[in-house]
Structures are given as C-alpha cells and as structure tokens.
Amino acid sequence: MNIKLHVIGTGYVGLVSGVMMSYLGHDVTCLDTDISKINQLKKNILPIYEPKLAEYLPALVKSGKLRFTSSYSAELQNSQAVFITVGTPPLPSGEADLQYIFTAIDNLCEWIRDDCLIVIKSTVPPTTCNRIIDYLNNKNLKFSVASNPEFLREGTAVDDFLNPDRILIGTNNKQAEDLLKEIYRPLTTRNIPLVTTDLVTAELTKYVSNAFLATKIAFINEMANLCEKIGANTKELSCAVGLDKRIGREFLNVGPGFGGSCFPKDMLALVQIATHYQCNFQIVNSVINSNYQRPYDMVDKIHYIIGNDLHNKVISVLGLTFKAGTDDIRNSPAIKIIEILVDKGANIKVFDPVGMNNAKKELKNVFFADSALSACKNSDIIIVATEWSEFKDLDWSLIHRQVKSPVIIDLRHILDGDMLKALGFKYCLI
Ligand SMILES: NC(=O)c1ccc[n+]([C@@H]2O[C@H](COP(=O)([O-])OP(=O)(O)OC[C@H]3O[C@@H](n4cnc5c(N)ncnc54)[C@H](O)[C@@H]3O)[C@@H](O)[C@H]2O)c1
Known part of the structure; x- marks a missing residue:
C-alpha cells in the first residue's frame, strides 16, 4: 500500500530514509529548515556525499513520489506518518540535546491531522517518546508516537536501508505498529526481520548496539x-x-x-x-x-x-x-x-x-x-x-x-x- 509520509530533517539519515521510502513506493515529502539544502535537492544536487543515493533521486523526483520543502505547511495534513530524523548532538554534559526534536514536534503538530503517527527515527534516550507523549498531552494533543531507530551506516547507507539486519519498531498501540509494518512491508516480504518492542526498549536498543560496536x-x-x-x-x-x-x-x-x-x-x-x-x-x-x-x-x-x-x-x-x-x-x-x-x-x-x-x-x-x-x-x-x-x-x-x-x-x-x-x-x- 502506498502511504503518504513526511520526513523531517534531510541529513545523513533523513535524506537516505526519505529517498529510499519513496523508492519502496511511498509518497514522501522531505522537510528541512536548512533552505540551502532544500534548494540543492530541488535541483537534484545531493548536499551530502553518499554512494548510490544519486542513482535514485532524479527518477523519484520526476515521478512525483518524492518532494522537498523547507516549510512546515498545510501539506503536512496529507501525511499518515511523520518521521523525525533531526540531529541529537551532545550537550556539554554528554546528554543528548533534544531541542531539535521538540522544535520539530512544535512545528509539525500545528499542521498534522489527528490520526497522524509521529515516528522518532533520530537516536534518542529511553523514555523520550513517553516524554513527547506527555508533552503533547499537556497541550491536549493525542497524536500517537512510535520509535523506529535507524541502523544505517554512512558510506553504505542505501544498501543498509534496503537490506537491514533488522527493522526495529517500538510502539504502545496496535494501529501505530500496523502502520509501520505496512510502511516496511516491501522489505519484510523479502524476509528482512522486523522486531517489535515497547517504546523504551526500542530506544535503548539503538544505544546498546552502538555501545557494543564501539567496544569491539x-x-x-x-x-x-x-x-x-x-x-x-x-x-x-x-x-x-x-x-x-x-x-x-x-x-x-x-x-x-x-x-x-x-x-x-x-x-x-x-x-x-x-x-x-x-x-x-x-x-x-x-x-x-x-x-x-x-x-x-x-x-x-x-x-x-x-x-x-x-x-x-x-x-x-x-x-x-x-x-x-x-x-x-x-x-x-x-x-x-x-x-x-x-x-x-x-x-x-x-x-x-x-x-x-x-x-x-x-x-x-x-x-x-x-x-x-x-x-x-x-x-x-x-x-x-x-x-x-x-x-x-x-x-x-x-x-x-x-x-x-x-x-x-x-x-x-x-x-x-x-x-x-x-x-x-x-x-x-x-
Ligand atoms: N549519521 C548516521 O550515520 C546515523 C545513523 C543512525 C542514526 N543516526 C541518528 O539520526 C539522527 C540524525 O543524524 P544525521 O547524521 O542524519 O544528522 P544531520 O545533522 O546530518 O541532519 C539533521 C538535519 O536535521 C535538520 N533539522 C534540524 N532541526 C530541524 C527542524 N526543526 N526541522 C526540520 N529540519 C531540521 C538539519 O538542518 C539537518 O539537515 C541523530 O539522532 C543520529 O544519532 C545517525
């Protein structure tokens, strides 16, 4: 099924995920507040170096299945899910700085429809999704929030996205899980494992994986x-x-x-x-x-x-x-x-x-x-x-x-x- 999506942030993760989800058949709009990045992308110029990505971009843009924008707008109302892929850099204390995540949430919740799923793809500390849910509840907003950490590696990101060792989905409700399973169906029909967990387990898994690899x-x-x-x-x-x-x-x-x-x-x-x-x-x-x-x-x-x-x-x-x-x-x-x-x-x-x-x-x-x-x-x-x-x-x-x-x-x-x-x-x- 073709699903309408927004991807917020067109960095190393967001751009690859947006382009490749469009390649999987979905209707994707990539949104970044960096206007120069978006202007380049609109001209089919990649703002990052990532092998193979340029092979996919022009045809998807031409087909109308992939679009780029620098503004949060009413177009967000069309989306069934919004993937957040903004940066989570370290604060001086070492803690992840979540300001870009919350700014994106503030901006998009003005526009998205009530049944839109917010998917956190950025690497965020465990309990962040629950914090976002509480934050939205305090504003009387009832959007569903899911965790879908990304494991792609720069340099092989396209192949990693298409052939991941596993897709990880953390949710707290069945509709969110079903929608994410539908989004990734083109991959799971090729027997790529999809692991479902609660929100906090998915969030922590990403940190534990990276910590183990760094330890090696x-x-x-x-x-x-x-x-x-x-x-x-x-x-x-x-x-x-x-x-x-x-x-x-x-x-x-x-x-x-x-x-x-x-x-x-x-x-x-x-x-x-x-x-x-x-x-x-x-x-x-x-x-x-x-x-x-x-x-x-x-x-x-x-x-x-x-x-x-x-x-x-x-x-x-x-x-x-x-x-x-x-x-x-x-x-x-x-x-x-x-x-x-x-x-x-x-x-x-x-x-x-x-x-x-x-x-x-x-x-x-x-x-x-x-x-x-x-x-x-x-x-x-x-x-x-x-x-x-x-x-x-x-x-x-x-x-x-x-x-x-x-x-x-x-x-x-x-x-x-x-x-x-x-x-x-x-x-x-x-
Ligand atoms: N780079 C990797 O290899 C990799 C792999 C897996 C997971 N991750 C995680 O994914 C997240 C993103 O990493 P990245 O390397 O792609 O970051 P990045 O810095 O390359 O890209 C982030 C993008 O988000 C944009 N942005 C920031 N605030 C925004 C807002 N409010 N609205 C719209 N756009 C906004 C920035 O302009 C930038 O283009 C991080 O949490 C990172 O830990 C990264």
Whole structure:
C-alpha cells in the first residue's frame, strides 16, 4: 500500500530514509529548515556525499513520489506518518540535546491531522517518546508516537536501508505498529526481520548496539597496543579472532579509533542515562577513555618514527573523513590527530577524496592539497588516516621520487606493504 509520509530533517539519515521510502513506493515529502539544502535537492544536487543515493533521486523526483520543502505547511495534513530524523548532538554534559526534536514536534503538530503517527527515527534516550507523549498531552494533543531507530551506516547507507539486519519498531498501540509494518512491508516480504518492542526498549536498543560496536573497536585497538610490544601481527590476529562466529569479523579492524556523529555521542549519552538510573557503567566509560586516548597514541607513534621535534617536519595526511565512503568529518580521528600535530608545530598537508569542503570549515593552519600526490610532495612522513580504497592505487613509485623522506604510517592497514617496501619506503603499521 502506498502511504503518504513526511520526513523531517534531510541529513545523513533523513535524506537516505526519505529517498529510499519513496523508492519502496511511498509518497514522501522531505522537510528541512536548512533552505540551502532544500534548494540543492530541488535541483537534484545531493548536499551530502553518499554512494548510490544519486542513482535514485532524479527518477523519484520526476515521478512525483518524492518532494522537498523547507516549510512546515498545510501539506503536512496529507501525511499518515511523520518521521523525525533531526540531529541529537551532545550537550556539554554528554546528554543528548533534544531541542531539535521538540522544535520539530512544535512545528509539525500545528499542521498534522489527528490520526497522524509521529515516528522518532533520530537516536534518542529511553523514555523520550513517553516524554513527547506527555508533552503533547499537556497541550491536549493525542497524536500517537512510535520509535523506529535507524541502523544505517554512512558510506553504505542505501544498501543498509534496503537490506537491514533488522527493522526495529517500538510502539504502545496496535494501529501505530500496523502502520509501520505496512510502511516496511516491501522489505519484510523479502524476509528482512522486523522486531517489535515497547517504546523504551526500542530506544535503548539503538544505544546498546552502538555501545557494543564501539567496544569491539576500542578492544581490538588496545590489543593492537599489546601486539606492538610483543611483536604480534595485528591484522592476522584480528582476522583469526574474528573468524570465530561468536565474535564476528566486523568492527575488529585496528585503527586510529572510532569517530563519526554517532558512536562518540551515543556513548556519552549512554553514560548519562546510566548515571541518571544509578547504574555504574565501567565498560562504557573505559571505552570512552580508551578511544579518547587513541589519537594521542597515534601521535606518539609518529614521534617514535620521525623523532621528537616535529617543528618544520612536513607531514602529509591522506584521508580526513571519519571513515571511507562519506564526506562526514564529525569526530574524525584524522582531524584530531592533525590538530595535535599542528599544536606541536608540524607543517601539515592534507588530502581527502570527498571530505575537503567539510574539513576546510574545521581545520586551521594546514595546507589543503588538490590531490594525494601533491599532498605527499616533499613530505617527511605520510600518514594514511582514512581507509579510502583509492589510496591503494596511487602511483607510489612517483610519490617515492617526490617525498623528502620515504616513510608511511598506514593507520588503516590498507596499503600493500610488500610493494611499498620494494619501492624503498619505510612502511609502518600499528
Ligand atoms: N549519521 C548516521 O550515520 C546515523 C545513523 C543512525 C542514526 N543516526 C541518528 O539520526 C539522527 C540524525 O543524524 P544525521 O547524521 O542524519 O544528522 P544531520 O545533522 O546530518 O541532519 C539533521 C538535519 O536535521 C535538520 N533539522 C534540524 N532541526 C530541524 C527542524 N526543526 N526541522 C526540520 N529540519 C531540521 C538539519 O538542518 C539537518 O539537515 C541523530 O539522532 C543520529 O544519532 C545517525
């Protein structure tokens, strides 16, 4: 059945969800108060980099099944469900800032019809949906509210949306559950599991999933520190450990730590939630501390390799985004490492295939090169900080001829070390 929907917020989650729900056959209007984003989208220009998304956008817009608007208006009255996908960034305390959620609720409840379902797709602390219900009740508004946390990953968001490991729905009434099941029917008919829970369980599940994944990353990074001291091979170790089905291969790649807009903020929020309910969370706190330390450990490694004085050393950093496949630099370990190195007086040259525009808003006192090759010219050391596969295919022989000193630290274990050593590079891994 074709359902009329609004998606509020066209960021990484809202835009992908809106486009893909339209692709599933629904009639979708994406609403964002950022007028420049909406103007771009109306011209079929994506305001974010997300592989595959551009393949879907023009045809859906042309068919009339996907629209974009920057205003809350009477058009909302047509919608049977409104998905809220606005940001929930951390407050200084670490708690999730819900102001964008409540502003969206205030704006939309002026327009939506009485039987419209409000679906919270943003990551929100447990009990938020109940808080929203109370908030609406105090205004004599009786809209249903459901939780539908999103698990897509930037860089593979389109495939993740179409083939999720599970769809999670938290509701407190049958009509809300039935409507959400209908919206996701095109996926569940392909045997994609749909899990139904109460509101608070769905909300908490998202935090627990992210915390577990972040723990895996921090865990393998700490084990890599031990590998270095003992002389064990981290890549072989994580492969051998991950092949155990009880453990699993994913999120066991050794690297410069986790970043992005979700794991760091969700870990902080989870600690705040635990503190509120007087639960002593030792593991999650340790993971936060361990990951905080990680960029400093990476800088220590750089010191170890090129000596203590970084003044006037030319350091080339390849990769700025928090991972490959996205232009998102929020909490990127690459950015943190660069900031520490700049403070220590190093001359930094950087390149990223898609993250340069976002990085230019964030990074000061670095040289933005227009190619990886130009970033590496006259370099004392090259650091691979994001696992972009194009870095594997660079003309490393040419780079070798242009660097001051042929040293590479591959923080992501993506380059062909044997080839680089044969070319004359000193190739260092974590
Ligand atoms: N980014 C991810 O990979 C990811 C994955 C799963 C879940 N989440 C969660 O999804 C939520 C959104 O994350 P994101 O990365 O897409 O955020 P984002 O910052 O990319 O996008 C949020 C969008 O909401 C818009 N917005 C803010 N207030 C608004 C309002 N009142 N009305 C209309 N639009 C408004 C902003 O202009 C922005 O475009 C967060 O809670 C996040 O934790 C994110």
